Amino acid sequence: MGASATVKAVTRDNPASRRLMEMGVVPGVSIRMVKTAPFGDPIEIRLRGYNLAIRKSEAEAIEVNE
Amino acid sequence: MNVDGRENNGNGADLRPANHKSKSNLIVALAGNPNAGKTTLFNFLTGLKQKVANYPGVTVERKEGVWTLGDTTARIIDLPGLYSLDATSLDEQIAREVLTGELQDGQKPDVIIAVVDATNLERNLYLVTQLFDYDIPVVVALTMVDIFEKQEHEIDTAKLAELLKSPVVLVTASSKKGREELAEKVIEIAGSRPEAPIWSSAADEIGENANIFARYNFISNAVQESVKHNDLEKHNFSEKIDRVLTHKFFGLLILIAILLVVFQTIFTWATVPMDLLEGGFGSLGDLARANLPEGILADLVVDGIIAGVGGVLIFLPQILLLFLFISILEDSGYMARAAFLLDKLMSRVGLHGKAFLPLMSSFACAIPGIMATRTIEDRRDRLATILIAPFMSCSARLPVYALMISAFFAGQTIWGFISLGAVLMLAMYALGTIVAVIVAFILKRTVLKSPPPPFVMELPPYRLPNLRTITQNMITRSGLFLKRAGTVILAISIVLWALMYFPRQAPISPAVSETAETRETLETPETSKSAEPVDDAETAKAAEAKAEEGEHLKRSYAGQLGHLIEPVIAPLGFDWKIGVALIASFAAREVLVSTLSIIYNVGKDEDEKSETLISAIRDAKTDDGRTVWTPLTALTLMVFFVLAIQCMSTVAVVRRETNSWGWTLLMVAYMTGIAYIAAFITFQGGRLLGFS
Numbered sequence: 001m002g003a004s005a006t007v008k009a010v011t012r013d014n015p016a017s018r019r020l021m022e023m024g025v026v027p028g029v030s031i032r033m034v035k036t037a038p039f040g041d042p043i044e045i046r047l048r049g050y051n052l053a054i055r056k057s058e059a060e061a062i063e064v065n066e
Numbered sequence: 067m068n069v070d071g072r073e074n075n076g077n078g079a080d081l082r083p084a085n086h087k088s089k090s091n092l093i094v095a096l097a098g099n100p101n102a103g104k105t106t107l108f109n110f111l112t113g114l115k116q117k118v119a120n121y122p123g124v125t126v127e128r129k130e131g132v133w134t135l136g137d138t139t140a141r142i143i144d145l146p147g148l149y150s151l152d153a154t155s156l157d158e159q160i161a162r163e164v165l166t167g168e169l170q171d172g173q174k175p176d177v178i179i180a181v182v183d184a185t186n187l188e189r190n191l192y193l194v195t196q197l198f199d200y201d202i203p204v205v206v207a208l209t210m211v212d213i214f215e216k217q218e219h220e221i222d223t224a225k226l227a228e229l230l231k232s233p234v235v236l237v238t239a240s241s242k243k244g245r246e247e248l249a250e251k252v253i254e255i256a257g258s259r260p261e262a263p264i265w266s267s268a269a270d271e272i273g274e275n276a277n278i279f280a281r282y283n284f285i286s287n288a289v290q291e292s293v294k295h296n297d298l299e300k301h302n303f304s305e306k307i308d309r310v311l312t313h314k315f316f317g318l319l320i321l322i323a324i325l326l327v328v329f330q331t332i333f334t335w336a337t338v339p340m341d342l343l344e345g346g347f348g349s350l351g352d353l354a355r356a357n358l359p360e361g362i363l364a365d366l367v368v369d370g371i372i373a374g375v376g377g378v379l380i381f382l383p384q385i386l387l388l389f390l391f392i393s394i395l396e397d398s399g400y401m402a403r404a405a406f407l408l409d410k411l412m413s414r415v416g417l418h419g420k421a422f423l424p425l426m427s428s429f430a431c432a433i434p435g436i437m438a439t440r441t442i443e444d445r446r447d448r449l450a451t452i453l454i455a456p457f458m459s460c461s462a463r464l465p466v467y468a469l470m471i472s473a474f475f476a477g478q479t480i481w482g483f484i485s486l487g488a489v490l491m492l493a494m495y496a497l498g499t500i501v502a503v504i505v506a507f508i509l510k511r512t513v514l515k516s517p518p519p520p521f522v523m524e525l526p527p528y529r530l531p532n533l534r535t536i537t538q539n540m541i542t543r544s545g546l547f548l549k550r551a552g553t554v555i556l557a558i559s560i561v562l563w564a565l566m567y568f569p570r571q572a573p574i575s576p577a578v579s580e581t582a583e584t585r586e587t588l589e590t591p592e593t594s595k596s597a598e599p600v601d602d603a604e605t606a607k608a609a610e611a612k613a614e615e616g617e618h619l620k621r622s623y624a625g626q627l628g629h630l631i632e633p634v635i636a637p638l639g640f641d642w643k644i645g646v647a648l649i650a651s652f653a654a655r656e657v658l659v660s661t662l663s664i665i666y667n668v669g670k671d672e673d674e675k676s677e678t679l680i681s682a683i684r685d686a687k688t689d690d691g692r693t694v695w696t697p698l699t700a701l702t703l704m705v706f707f708v709l710a711i712q713c714m715s716t717v718a719v720v721r722r723e724t725n726s727w728g729w730t731l732l733m734v735a736y737m738t739g740i741a742y743i744a745a746f747i748t749f750q751g752g753r754l755l756g757f758s
Contacts, residue, residue, distance in 0.1 A: 012275075015517055026282045051526075053524075054522050054523075
């Protein structure tokens with residue numbers, strides 16, 4: 001929670017990967033974990049000055065450098 | 067449509083002018099991310115000069131308006147809110163076709179206004195880089211600049227314009243200056259050769275994603291050069307608000323509270339204008355009755371058109387209120403939070419988090435609920451939501467529940483203190499919801515099976531809803547609703563009226579002799595009127611008139627249909643009269659009450675609390691003398707009404723929104739089927755358990 005990281009890569013086999021990249025989740029961008037929804041999914045992240053909700057299954061597509 | 071070789075080619079040529087003189091009738095496309103302030107700008111530029119229709123063949127809305135720029139006018143096409151132009155959603159496909167001219171008989175827009183949220187520059191500019199690909203001049207309209215500057219950021223628009231090779235205009239909805247400058251730039255740039263910035267692909271990346279990376283690289287550099295950022299995180303008020311509103315515990319509590327307030331308001335506030343409208347249509351009917359010559363025309367106008375269309379129009383206040391709330395929740399940014407809170411719960415059934423609101427709305431009325439599904443991007447998810455929305459117990463079912471409960475369960479309690487009526491009422495709402503969940507579950511695993519669509523959803527910053535956008539939205543929605551009431555609903559009302567009116571021989575005055583006559587022609591001559599003893603002369607006269615009406619009904623096509631379906635509904639404990647009421651109430655559920663009143667000869671003005679209607683129902687006998695209505699019949703009828711479609715407006719709106727008779731008829735079929743089976747189980751099961 002509240003941890004920041006830099007995106008290393010976005011895997012291609014996830015159905016959401018293209019959408020994620022279009023939304024600005026590309027290598028080199030810094031993202032921050034904001035919170036988890038009440039039932040454990042989805043999660044909220046922040047990048048490029050805005051907030052984005054994604055499911056955990058989609059978050060798996062994002063590889064980060066700690 | 068292919069328009070090759072059309073004759074008015076000359077007009078088309080005029081729209082691509084080479085000089086300033088003939089720059090009338092420009093076509094301007096308005097493109098931008100969702101929440102970038104596109105709608106506000108559109109309303110701001112066009113005022114009330116706009117129209118909403120659907121793109122041919124699809125359910126994406128086409129919004130167009132006229133913008134007057136000095137001595138020139140422009141047709142503004144408001145594209146759907148987009149994040150990107152190359153993904154595969156319907157909105158994106160439509161936007162592409164507008165930009166390539168495919169949807170305007172080959173006319174490409176002359177200028178694109180790219181609406182860009184200054185507070186969210188990087189992601190907003192991504193779409194702009196894609197707009198450059200269409201070889202159309204682009205003007206960038208920067209919105210939310212006031213908020214941006216409050217956050218102590220500074221933007222060098224000249225630098226940004228230089229980097230983007232396109233004019234950049236600051237627009238705030240509250241000032242006229244931005245609008246004038248925007249008009250100037252659009253006129254200036256229209257017809258010029260578009261220039262686009264060049265970006266090179268990142269060297270270390272190959273394949274289809276290289277393009278995305280290259281665009282974002284270009285954007286990052288452009289933003290770095292033109293914007294002086296403050297510490298972004300210091301001003302993030304929305305995250306602070308969300309500490310409460312999407313809190314694990316309080317977030318859900320607040321969501322429930324908001325919904326309760328919304329529904330309470332819709333039910334209570336709307337009753338005042340609804341009663342007024344109902345009274346108004348009543349007086350209108352009386353007026354028409356008084357001024358039209360007695361006969362078929364007066365009957366058609368009063369009983370068919372005014373009663374039918376009026377019966378639907380009285381729901382307008384509820385629809386307006388619901389859209390008021392939906393607009394506020396959506397505009398403020400809360401709707402995305404509701405979807406965020408509930409996505410997990412909804413996805414267990416196979417629905418998207420965004421399906422929640424349309425389904426909740428359907429408890430008031432399925433029509434705005436179904437219209438609200440437009441926010442769901444995935445076609446299959448949207449369809450599944452539309453197809454289950456009518457299971458939610460809408461306000462039109464209330465009169466039916468109320469009549470049945472007050473006739474057979476009034477004053478009864480469980481354990482001495484819980485009202486049986488309230489429990490039954492709650493049970494009906496629960497039954498509808500449970501069946502909806504089961505149907506959604508089945509649909510999403512069979513015909514609408516699809517991999518769960520990505521839930522990549524922006525949580526936009528909280529903003530004060532724009533009054534103008536909200537009123538505009540309400541006007542547009544009610545306009546669409548009224549248009550439907552004037553066409554589809556009018557037509558079906560007339561048909562239903564005719565079914566209940568014809569065949570009609572000469573006016574039957576002496577009821578007795580007429581009845582004798584009919585006895586010869588009809589197979590089931592017994593009537594139940596004799597069950598009601600008539601005492602004084604006045605009531606006798608009134609009763610006679612009502613008896614006449616009942617007799618008409620029996621011989622009408624609707625009455626014949628009632629007899630025809632009697633064998634089918636007999637296992638549910640319904641006789642042909644209930645059959646007629648079921649057929650008539652296909653127009654709208656609450657019609658059941660007025661139809662039962664006609665059938666049981668207690669006059670048309672009875673409402674659900676009417677003592678006479680209640681006693682008439684209690685005393686009604688079948689043709690062979692048995693009591694028609696028992697508490698079990700009442701319960702069966704309630705169960706049937708929870709699940710059956712019984713609303714032509716819903717059928718019409720589902721047809722419109724799905725753009726398919728196939729899906730619409732499937733819904734009608736399975737709702738009726740499920741209703742029948744559930745009613746059958748209720749009635750036969752109840753009998754087995756010893757209830758009567």
